[in-house]
Amino acid sequence: MTVQTARAARSARRLKTVITRQPSLIEAAQRLRYEVFSEEYESDLGSCTPGLDADEFDGWCDHLVVTDEASGQLVATTRILHRDSADQAGGFYSEGEFDLSNLYQLPGTVAELGRTCVHPDYRSGATISLLWASVAEYLVAHQVDYLIGCASIGMSDGGQKAWRIARHLQQEYLADNRFRVTPRRELPHLTHPVGDDRPVEAPALIKAYMRLGARVCGEPCWDPDFRCADLLVVLEVNKLADRYSKHFMRRQKA
Template identity: 45%
Template sequence: MRDLPLPTQPLHDLTGRDARASRRSLPGREAASSAGRTRLVVAWARDEAEVREAQRLRHQVFVDEMGARLSPPQGTPAGLDVDLFDAYCEHLLVRAVQDDDSAPVIGTYRVLTPDAARRVGGLYSETEFDLVRLRSLRPTMVELGRSCVHPDHRHGGAILALWGALAEFMHRNQLDTMVGCASISMRDGGHLAASLWEQLRHTHLAPIEWRVRPRLPLPVAELRSDLAVDAPPLIKGYLRCGARVLGAPAWDPDFNTADLPLLMRIEDLPAKYRRHFLGHEPIASL
């Protein structure tokens, strides 16, 4: 049984105006896009065909654009990014509704709920990190993963729309913690990732009781860590929303990335973001 008790609620236009009614075939949250007359509609995948759309976009971004080497299950159709966790996850989709009535998926997240994690036997993040210290958080903790946006739509609107739907989902289902791996390209050999870790461990490191260990550590001692670097936009956005770094990065040779373990709690969401995503002031607990 899937862990999606309620459909996604209507989205208030991110520009502050009332959003136009979404198409009946695409129930979900809607936002105005800066790309001309394109509308962004956010909804949870309802069937295998919609999950396939997300997996096709993931393949385009991770394999065609980033050069990842995937090992999908036997029998997976060509052009899809599929792994064993997908069947247990909820898949959040952003569609770009065009004037010609087309609505391709241009952004996606997958969400593994606590019940689903128990059924599949763990989290994807556990393939990269020892998460034993997060045991106490697991009853209300979800894992976010495989986030990506089509290169033509990386203007911020798609990610904001996804985050709004995720925040609403968390609040509605009394979940309070998100965990996941944030990837940093290794195309420069890992120096950017090592330097970013050196910065963030002084400013955004989680308390010792939540620290985790990478199974295949990035060899930061062998890399430059003195570069003046900016966090990638997605990581920068997480940090602004109160995310904490759980420990040193892991090396993912298949995706050619350094992965930072991040944790974000709803109670740490700054007031302005809570109002933006949830429409109310901070509360003590969910």
């Protein structure tokens, strides 16, 4: 395939999103999650079903999936756990990694975003924008005030990159004290201090969080199963970046 043909194929993709609890679509999302997390993070997913990333929270979540209409392939997914469902599920997923006591004191409704991934062949701005646009629609429609979620950074280099990214995000995007959380499992500190002044490149999904207006809630947590560093981030829905919030508020009123 020539470069021109490849570009034409990408431009011809027609992507659609749906929010679902349909078992077949959830299983397809779990299969994509397994492929991405196991290959990119070398994660020990511990699933009872080979080839699937599944846990006890999936049944309580609304799953947002992005599909390529031409091929029928599921190419991106995330899941949203609303506070009402979290109460029934025994809490949020991120409570296994962070003490969320401060967040439970917030006025309004909290929801959690998790297990977000995009197929490597579809990691374009268009796919990621479509994914977050659909999340924004959900937040407005379900009157969510605060969205939380774990933002993951790979640890393949032993943690140097993770610490550099974490420190950069804390310097530029740290939330105020109302949103501070404490990791239950601190990220191991490096034997040599992080002193590299070169620009840091955060993962695309984390950059998308920050463009939406998200903030990090404190120190990173070490996730040994996924072999990554996690930062809890929070998004105040009423402070969504203007290009998202104004557009979706209009759509909901239409």
